[in-house]
Amino acid sequence: MALLEIKNATKAFGGLKANEDVTFDVEAGSIVGVVGPNGAGKTTLFNSISRTHDLTSGQIIFDGKDITKYKAYQACAHGMGRTYQIPQALEDMTVLENITVGALLKHSKVFDAMEKAKEVSEFCGLTELNGKLASGLNVMQKKRLEIARALAGEPKILLLDETMAGLNGVERDEAIELIRRINKSGVTILMIEHVMKVVMSVSDKVVVIVSGKKLMEGSPEEVTTHPEVINAYLGGGHNAGR
Amino acid sequence: MRLKSVLASEKGFVRQVVIVMVILALIPAISRGEFFVSTLCLSVIWAIMGIGWNVIGGYAGQVSNGHAMFFAVGAYVGAWGLKAFHMTPWITMWIGAALCMLLAFIVGWPLLRLRGHYFAISTMAIVECVRIICTNWDLIGGATGVSFFEKEMSPFYTLQFQNRVPFYYICLAFMLAFIIISRVIQQSKFGYYCRAIKANQDSAESAGVNSTSYKRWAYMISAAIVGIGGALYAQYIQYIDPVSLLPLSNSMLIVLIVVMGGIGTIWGPVLGAFIMTFINQYARALFNQLSGLNLFIYGVLCLIIVLFLPKGLISIFTNDKVKGVFKKNKESGKEAE
Ligand SMILES: Nc1ncnc2c1ncn2[C@@H]1O[C@H](COP(=O)(O)OP(=O)(O)O)[C@@H](O)[C@H]1O
Ligand SMILES: [Mg+2]
Numbered sequence: 001m002a003l004l005e006i007k008n009a010t011k012a013f014g015g016l017k018a019n020e021d022v023t024f025d026v027e028a029g030s031i032v033g034v035v036g037p038n039g040a041g042k043t044t045l046f047n048s049i050s051r052t053h054d055l056t057s058g059q060i061i062f063d064g065k066d067i068t069k070y071k072a073y074q075a076c077a078h079g080m081g082r083t084y085q086i087p088q089a090l091e092d093m094t095v096l097e098n099i100t101v102g103a104l105l106k107h108s109k110v111f112d113a114m115e116k117a118k119e120v121s122e123f124c125g126l127t128e129l130n131g132k133l134a135s136g137l138n139v140m141q142k143k144r145l146e147i148a149r150a151l152a153g154e155p156k157i158l159l160l161d162e163t164m165a166g167l168n169g170v171e172r173d174e175a176i177e178l179i180r181r182i183n184k185s186g187v188t189i190l191m192i193e194h195v196m197k198v199v200m201s202v203s204d205k206v207v208v209i210v211s212g213k214k215l216m217e218g219s220p221e222e223v224t225t226h227p228e229v230i231n232a233y234l235g236g237g238h239n240a241g242r
Numbered sequence: 243m244r245l246k247s248v249l250a251s252e253k254g255f256v257r258q259v260v261i262v263m264v265i266l267a268l269i270p271a272i273s274r275g276e277f278f279v280s281t282l283c284l285s286v287i288w289a290i291m292g293i294g295w296n297v298i299g300g301y302a303g304q305v306s307n308g309h310a311m312f313f314a315v316g317a318y319v320g321a322w323g324l325k326a327f328h329m330t331p332w333i334t335m336w337i338g339a340a341l342c343m344l345l346a347f348i349v350g351w352p353l354l355r356l357r358g359h360y361f362a363i364s365t366m367a368i369v370e371c372v373r374i375i376c377t378n379w380d381l382i383g384g385a386t387g388v389s390f391f392e393k394e395m396s397p398f399y400t401l402q403f404q405n406r407v408p409f410y411y412i413c414l415a416f417m418l419a420f421i422i423i424s425r426v427i428q429q430s431k432f433g434y435y436c437r438a439i440k441a442n443q444d445s446a447e448s449a450g451v452n453s454t455s456y457k458r459w460a461y462m463i464s465a466a467i468v469g470i471g472g473a474l475y476a477q478y479i480q481y482i483d484p485v486s487l488l489p490l491s492n493s494m495l496i497v498l499i500v501v502m503g504g505i506g507t508i509w510g511p512v513l514g515a516f517i518m519t520f521i522n523q524y525a526r527a528l529f530n531q532l533s534g535l536n537l538f539i540y541g542v543l544c545l546i547i548v549l550f551l552p553k554g555l556i557s558i559f560t561n562d563k564v565k566g567v568f569k570k571n572k573e574s575g576k577e578a579e
């Protein structure tokens with residue numbers, strides 16, 4: 001049975017259907033990439049899955065539970081971690097405190113949570129920044145911090161929204177390496193990525209979203225060679241190979 | 243054993259408590275003048291109020307402009323308990339605090355859904371409603387208020403003292419208790435979650451924080467502490483009415499005290515309360531022909547704080563930068579010599 005099932009997810013903002021009838025599964029232990037041009041509705045889909053907002057219609061089944069009506073904190077408690085495309089760090093708190101907030105989900109004593117946070121910080125390569133205020137970080141560090149905070153809650157699945165955007169080649173390789181390590185530690189990953197190349201290199205499966213609808217899903221090879229995908233990317237002014 | 247390890251990890255805080263409490267306990271030795279001691283009592287009562295407000299306004303970041311309502315509930319319960327039932331404030335203050343929690347629970351239900359300025363403004367509106375209700379509710383004294391000076395019973399039963407020095411120490415004991423509670427909150431999961439909500443509510447929710455519930459608890463605890471402050475104030479002043487308890491300026495003074503002293507800090511409310519109360523009392527007493535002088539000084543202080551000490555006056559003691567400035571001044575002073 002799949003860890004996460006998205007069934008006929010539709011989300012309308014007034015007259016605009018940002019997601020329409022999107023259906024796919026995420027197998028436990030896999031890395032699934034979601035790609036699509038800007039404005040295709042990828043972030044909207046993430047917000048629905050992580051329960052930041054309600055679906056207009058459709059269902060989300062996660063780890064055997066129908067979480068369609070859950071609140072965001074309930075989804076999190078049930079094992080869903082997420083990051084934001086525009087990082088939402090807790091600016092007035094230090095890096096370690098940010099991660100500790102995440103760790104408090106499973107360790108209600110602050111001391112224990114902080115120990116866990118230190119581990120996670122180390123794992124994500126943030127240890128040197130532990131004492132720094134989150135407001136003083138650059139975007140790349142903030143994205144890493146969001147991953148760390150989500151990981152500290154020991155999620156079953158991690159939703160990553162454009163973690164690679166704006167990173168240079170070296171930073172991108174580091175990020176890919178981190179995602180692989182997270183996945184190896186047993187966390188299923190669902191990642192949005194605008195940069196096709198990244199998704200292709202790590203994903204077991206890729207879901208292509210165009211204009212709110214699922215265009216297709218398949219292995220990276222199937223997706224990159226599919227004429228409609230190439231068309232959607234090239235037609236949308238984007239380079240599939242970039 | 244646990245207590246020992248907690249004390250060991252809280253060395254810094256324990257040292258601060260000892261220093262501050264010793265200083266405050268010794269102050270009456272400077273002068274036992276009635277006016278001076280009264281001002282001290284008021285300062286401590288306002289400090290308690292500030293510590294209470296800080297839980298919701300400082301830690302959880304929900305700026306309430308309506309805390310005078312809890313102050314009034316605490317005061318009314320204490321006043322009527324003594325006047326009508328000869329009940330000691332030692333008991334009625336807890337009844338008042340419980341009522342404050344209940345009121346906060348009910349009021350907080352709709353209001354805490356609002357964010358930022360909407361919450362701030364709606365709390366202001368609620369306290370106006372409470373003022374109008376109290377003014378027109380004859381059973382609790384209406385606009386005339388309640389006067390309840392009791393000379394028959396022991397002052398330790400009524401908390402009404404002719405000589406206010408013992409009362410000062412009683413208030414100080416309460417302040418100490420709330421300082422410790424404040425610290426416990428700050429260092430607990432509850433405190434971390436409150437700070438997360440303050441920093442970014444949506445982000446906190448995604449990290450597993452049930453913001454509605456945590457905000458509600460913060461509001462209720464905050465209300466209870468302010469209610470106790472109100473009970474102490476009632477026995478101090480021995481006469482209460484809606485005009486003195488529930489004006490907007492009271493709600494704002496609580497906020498101002500914390501913002502001046504240092505919002506979201508342990509000692510900020512205490513520092514703020516002493517400074518504001520002393521300014522208030524002495525400006526009125528010494529320059530009574532200049533009736534707005536205290537407000538003028540508040541204004542200037544506010545400006546200074548906004549411009550130079552955005553984290554409040556307490557940051558003089560904690561901020562490395564500010565400390566650095568003082569050190570540099572000293573050093574450059576030496577060089578100049
Ligand atoms: N809260 C919102 N209200 C109205 N429209 C929205 C909202 N969020 C997203 N949209 C719209 O939904 C569409 C999909 O946006 P988004 O999911 O952010 O795309 P992507 O992440 O794929 O770039 C866009 O047209 C966007 O303007
Ligand atoms: Mg997006």
